[in-house]
Amino acid sequence: MRFQRAAVGAISLAVVGGGIATVAMLAPADDGRTPVSALPQPTATRPADRAAPRTPGWQVITDPTAAITYEVPPTWTLAENSESLESSSGVELGHLADFGPYLCQGAEYGRAFSGSGLTDGTTRDSAAELAAAVAADQYSDGSQTAKVTLSNPTRITRDGLNGTIVHAAAEVTADDIADRCASTKGTVVVVALTTKAGTSVVVLAADADTGSTPSAPLVTYEEVTAIAESVRPSG
Known part of the structure; x- marks a missing residue:
């Protein structure tokens, strides 16, 4: 997926389609593989929460505004607090983390990201709507809209609080005009909990x-799976 985030304030994930269209016009490599290079490590990132992780060696991320905590592997990079994303459904995500950044044909991509925030509505409706929006935002490009399939909402309980988890599968067709630097398939998981926030x-x-x-x-x-299972209320 192509990284699209702002250093100050929020941007819409929906702009991924327009940005990818420009990259897609560049010529692919002759062998069907597109050369990539690793991104340099960021010079400024935020520290992980000092709380002990439930998965040994992982990094704890706590969003005090949303009153929610989760964990990511040590290979993930925690973005600065000033960076955020906004889904096309209007949910602002902060406390971002990402994995697998690479440069391809002059643009910045990554293999995964996570973020947290607050939304309105029930956990069931919020999880389904946000999963569908982020899946379409991230995997549609300038030539086609991603096909998004949602799982049935599953009820969960985390540290005594009720919530919902929804999985979305996104897919686009790998053709001559698609973005050759990006994946054609992706998974989006949304965990929604009813917290004090x-x-x-x-x-x-x-x-x-x-x-x-x-x-x-x-x-x-x-x-x-482990990241999704680590989501819990904070405090």
């Missing part, structure tokens, strides 16, 4: 295939 959400989006950029590794299924 309201309806709190954690979003996790991860590429499900390498597309024409196999040198950029994916997040494992086990890691995606």
